[in-house]
Amino acid sequence: MKRCCRFGSLLVLVWCSFHGGHVAAQSRDGTPHRDAESRDGMVVAVSPDAAAVGAEILGHGGTAVDSAIATAFALAVTHPAAGNIGGGGFMLVHPGDGSPAVVIDYREKAPLAATRTMFVDNNDARTHPYVGVPGTVRGLKLAHELYGSLPWSDLVEPAVALARNGFTLHEGLAGDLNRQLSRSSNDEFRRVYGKPDGTPWVAGDRMVLSDLAATLQRIAENGPAGFYAGETAELITAEMQAGGGLISAEDLLRYRARIRAPIRSRFRGYEVLGPPPPSSGGITLAQMLGIAAQFDLRRWGRWSVQTNHVMIEAMRRAYANRAMYLGDPDFVTIPRHLASGDFAKYMAGTIDLDRATPSARLGPPVTEPAESPQTTHFSVIDRDGMAVSNTYTLEASYGSGIVVRGAGFLLNNEMGDFNRRPGVTNTQGSIGTAANEVRPEKRMLSSMTPTIVLKDGKPYLVTGSPGGRTIINTVFCVTLNVLEFGMTARQAVDAPRTDHEWFPDRVRFMGADDPEHAEMVEQLQRLGHAVVDTNSQGDANTILVSDGRFIGAADYRFGAAVAATGSDQ
Incomplete structure (x- = not known):
């Protein structure tokens, strides 16, 4: 798909107006916008400069891919910790x-x-x-x-x-x-x-x-x-x-x-798209959502012990399969059943709602190489x-x-x-x-999980995160927050996140020391979960589509920003 629209070389005018739309990435007090709404186009990124560049491309008639390319190159300048060539x-x-x-x-x-x-x-x-x-x-x-x-x-x-x-x-x-x-x-x-x-x-x-x-x-x-x-x-x-x-x-x-073709899974009538191997993200997310779909989490409530117990057990099982089976598909054969609904239903049946499953019971103890x-x-x-x-x-x-x-x-x-x-x-x-294992020209396994959720075949949620092996769990939390619990984009991004990676056999929870969640944490511990606090997990820059409006939520934790065209911020 290509659009016919050409213009001369762009001059970078960060935080400026241009013919055809307004780039909004910074408030009048100089702080980056964390939220925005638009019907014309939107970029949510960790760097306000890069987000503004991407929004300018949209304003000049570029496609979302054009904007993504410009954003990526700009991040190579303004976010050297991870933006790159x-x-x-x-x-x-x-x-x-x-x-x-x-x-x-x-x-x-x-x-x-x-x-x-x-x-x-x-x-x-x-x-x-x-x-x-x-x-x-x-x-x-x-x-x-x-x-x-x-x-x-x-x-x-x-x-x-x-x-x-x-x-x-x-x-x-x-x-x-x-x-x-x-x-x-x-x-x-x-x-x-x-x-x-x-x-x-x-x-x-x-x-x-x-x-x-x-x-x-x-x-x-x-x-x-x-x-x-x-x-x-x-x-x-x-x-x-x-x-x-x-x-x-x-x-x-x-x-x-x-x-490559994306990994496709279904959850509550939505279609969830994620990356295939050599990313472990799509298959692992599909397993966790498939397990969660077997339980009435909405009735239990987002911060009930039952919901969080099931989420942790889903993470535990999916990460065990991740470690044992996934790699570069050009070099290894990935079991075809891993992302299937039937396999998720089977795994859900192994969860004891009254007790945490020791990770060692799911396979030999394994600690993977750390992902930054x-x-x-x-x-x-x-x-x-x-x-x-x-x-x-x-x-x-x-x-x-x-x-x-x-x-x-x-x-x-x-x-x-x-x-x-x-x-x-x-x-x-x-x-x-x-x-x-290392092989010449082999691609190393990744946890990156860029995700798009479709509603009636059209984009409804666009999300993802950094965070090494925590990435998949961050995306799982944000996706469930929206699809199962009806949170707004802002609420879904701001909510505390949970992480369990099979081994080490412990739960990291961003709200573990928050009095609001003290009772739930205590109940999880009674079920056998070792819960510890974590200060930070991921950077979930997210777009939600509602009634033709693009609603952007930049993750406040790392100073990210939303840049939109035609925005009334």
């Missing part, structure tokens, strides 16, 4: 014109020189061997080929301008950069992201990223060839050679994003009903911490998401199951 992710697109939804899989790959046992004696994930072949640029270009309407260069130029002209740091980013700089051993990171005069960054400072601007300019002019070949590719391979990394020029030229919470998610919808749910990452916060010398961008450390010790599975933190 040196990482990868998953984009779920519902075209809105009757054609099937697709998932664009641009997850990173292991280099050709990778070996099954390469990490047995290497536990330092901030080193060059942990860098996977980046997929973001290829993935965004594939999305543009399928669903874009505006010229590619117009979608990248706003990010070029942000990097070249600079952008203003908010307090959270200034503090985060100072912490990273204080512990970084990478000279190029300190040169590129350090304040020129050597003093700490403070809110209101302006950051200019000239090398990144040049790299983005090459991508704007040449597409993927401006990244996977030519000068940028030469800089990447030189960086790998200097640091003992594995990515070669051939790895870069061979990388391709994949088009430093991913980022954004949601987009356009006036024609095309919806995009996109989650992408560098893995750890600021990825490997390695900036490509002369190119100005951070590299991922996604290779750490593979099972590092083949055949060694124990309670001390090792997992050696074969499904997610």
Whole structure:
């Protein structure tokens, strides 16, 4: 699906009005908008600058995919902890014109020189061997080929301008950069992201990223060839050679994003779309929703002990299956029954409503490699009903911490998401199951869960989250809050979240220390659940569609913002 609409290169005018609609991403007091309504288009993202760029693209007639591409490139400038061109992710697109939804899989790959046992004696994930072949640029270009309407260069130029002209740091980013700089051993990171005069960054400072601007300019002019070949590719391979990394020029030229069919499941008459393997998100979410559908949670109430017991037990069972069976489908066979309604009904039948199931009863104790919470998610919808749910990452916060010398961008450390010790599975933190072992050109397992819920075949809820392995549980909570308990977008995003990952056998609950939930927590403990408090879980930037209105709810926890076209905020 393509629309015929062209215009000259965009000048980034953050928080401005333009012909055809108003971009609203910041209040008059200077704080980002957390909520908005619009009928013309909307972007919800962690960076107000990037959200505003995406909304401008919508205002100029771009599709939701055009907007998502521009938002993603802008995040590579303004949200360096996870926004990227040196990482990868998953984009779920519902075209809105009757054609099937697709998932664009641009997850990173292991280099050709990778070996099954390469990490047995290497536990330092901030080193060059942990860098996977980046997929973001290829993935965004594939999305543009399928669903874009505006010229590619117009979608990248706003990010070029942000990097070249600079952008203003908010307090959270200034503090985060100072912490990273204080512990970084990478000279190029300190040169590129350090304040020129050597003093700490403070809110209101302006950051200019000239090398990144040049790299983005090459991508704007040449597409993927401006990244996977030519000068940028030469800089990447030189960086790998200097640091003992594995990515070669051939790895870069061979990388391709994949088009995959989404995982489809049903809940209370809604159709839920999620990403397939190598993301574990869609199958695991489908299992949890399928189990929850066997119980009358609405009658019990959102904060009843019965509802939360069932939710925890659903998480426990789905995460056990995740660990044992899921990996890159190009290398392993995924059991076909895992996302089926019959299997969910069977699992629901194994839940004892009067007692927590010990996790060890569901299989041998396994602790998987930790996935960093430093991913980022954004949601987009356009006036024609095309919806995009996109989650992408560098893995750890600021990825490997390695900036490509002369190119100005951070590299991922996604290779750490593979099972590092083949055949060694124990309670001390090792997992050696074969499904997610390292293999050349294999994509590592992910928890990213970009999600679109359909009502009568049209987008109703667009959501997702960062958060490592907690991602799927965050999306489960937000989705249930809306579909089962009738919460508004704002209520669903703000509500405390729960996390259980099979092992370790404990429940993390954001409201564990809240007097409002004290009785429920005590009752869960009586059932045998080990409940602990957690301060933060995810960043669920969400759009709800109601009566033709797009209702955006940005997660307040990380300073996210809503940017809308034609909004009356």
